[in-house]
Amino acid sequence: MRIAKPILGIIGGGQLGSMLASAAKKIDIKTVIVSDDEKAPAKNFCDKFIFTKYNDNNKINEFIQESEFITFEFENIPYEILKKINHKKPVLPHPDINKIVQNRFKEKNFLNKLGIKTTKFSLIEKKRDLLNNENLLPGILKTCTLGYDGKGQYEINSSNELENLNIDFNNKYILEKKITLKKEISIIITRFKNNTFQIYEPIENIHQDQILKNSKIPAQINQLIYEQSVSWAKKISEKLNFIGTLCVEYFIDNNDVLYVNEIAPRVHNSGHLTINAYNISQFENHIRAVCQLDQVELKKISNAEMINILGEEIIKYRDKKFSKNEFFYDYLKETIRNKRKMGHLTILKD
Ligand code: ADP
Numbered sequence: 189m190r191i192a193k194p195i196l197g198i199i200g201g202g203q204l205g206s207m208l209a210s211a212a213k214k215i216d217i218k219t220v221i222v223s224d225d226e227k228a229p230a231k232n233f234c235d236k237f238i239f240t241k242y243n244d245n246n247k248i249n250e251f252i253q254e255s256e257f258i259t260f261e262f263e264n265i266p267y268e269i270l271k272k273i274n275h276k277k278p279v280l281p282h283p284d285i286n287k288i289v290q291n292r293f294k295e296k297n298f299l300n301k302l303g304i305k306t307t308k309f310s311l312i313e314k315k316r317d318l319l320n321n322e323n324l325l326p327g328i329l330k331t332c333t334l335g336y337d338g339k340g341q342y343e344i345n346s347s348n349e350l351e352n353l354n355i356d357f358n359n360k361y362i363l364e365k366k367i368t369l370k371k372e373i374s375i376i377i378t379r380f381k382n383n384t385f386q387i388y389e390p391i392e393n394i395h396q397d398q399i400l401k402n403s404k405i406p407a408q409i410n411q412l413i414y415e416q417s418v419s420w421a422k423k424i425s426e427k428l429n430f431i432g433t434l435c436v437e438y439f440i441d442n443n444d445v446l447y448v449n450e451i452a453p454r455v456h457n458s459g460h461l462t463i464n465a466y467n468i469s470q471f472e473n474h475i476r477a478v479c480q481l482d483q484v485e486l487k488k489i490s491n492a493e494m495i496n497i498l499g500e501e502i503i504k505y506r507d508k509k510f511s512k513n514e515f516f517y518d519y520l521k522e523t524i525r526n527k528r529k530m531g532h533l534t535i536l537k538d
């Protein structure tokens with residue numbers, strides 16, 4: 189058992205950073221957050237906030253010195269910067285993992301090599317590659333790197349549309365066969381150093397315009413899909429030698445076939461309901477794994493539904509009265525933008 193409580197350094201200051209900092213506070217761990225956004229919402233929740241461009245060595249060194257353990261809240265921090273930080277103090281999960289999951293092509297190849305099913309896909313580097321992969325239409329063209337919430341994606345329904353497509357081939361893409369979605373689910377899993385896991389039950393997710401809108405437990409899925417999704421999540425986190433909380437997003441098609449859509453090497457929006465529905469949240473488990481604290485057996489408290497609050501919707505929520513099974517989280521973002529994630533509401537259910 190440790191006596192002195194560690195200081196956790198978190199790279200990135202969005203709502204995930206905020207929720208990590210709040211979870212840390214609950215177990216008496218101090219947090220220092222570094223962000224390149226002066227108005228990062230997490231500065232309201234952490235013990236110390238460092239605003240800097242990530243390439244400012246002095247500021248980054250200050251952050252490293254302040255931290256005993258270091259983690260990140262989003263995976264798109266440039267790999268070179270994570271590697272540099274990791275050289276001085278270990279970053280968990282290991283930055284090499286990001287190299288795989290930051291790139292959709294590498295990510296899907298990694299999964300397929302493990303025998304895990306994904307949608308059919310092909311690497312697209314030039315227009316001709318599109319013409320050579322008409323068998324993947326109707327499909328979705330996705331940038332290999334830096335896409336999120338549907339950004340950098342183009343639906344292509346038929347080869348007629350290829351002529352008029354205006355695509356910047358300075359980026360690489362994958363073309364992914366579109367499947368008919370029956371459902372989307374995710375697994376949140378925390379892996380600890382001694383290869384033990386804390387796994388939350390599958391979460392059912394509804395997206396609108398490619399942005400997560402609702403998550404709920406229990407997911408309405410059959411036993412086979414339940415077990416397959418849990419076992420794939422374990423396999424993925426083990427193969428990545430992952431330390432901390434990871435999310436695997438899945439598709440289920442009309443024939444009840446399960447596919448992995450993508451891996452988020454971090455706490456995830458679909459896991460926000462774990463704050464209220466479990467004794468230990470995805471955030472606390474992440475901190476416990478990264479800071480090498482004791483594991484606490486996971487206990488579900490309640491079924492639950494989480495609603496993402498986007499853009500202007502936040503205004504009416506700020507004035508709303510909530511009943512005792514409703515938990516409202518305001519991310520305290522200064523600027524409201526269309527479709528921006530501004531907060532969430534978790535409702536505990538029977
Ligand atoms: P992002 O990285 O932006 O989250 P995703 O690849 O997860 O991108 O796509 C966002 C959403 O778009 C998915 O959750 C799903 O609803 C829909 N989608 C993506 N790819 C496919 C596909 N191949 N077939 C059907 N729907 C898809």
Ligand code: MG
Binds near residue numbers: 337437450
């Ligand atoms: Mg996604």
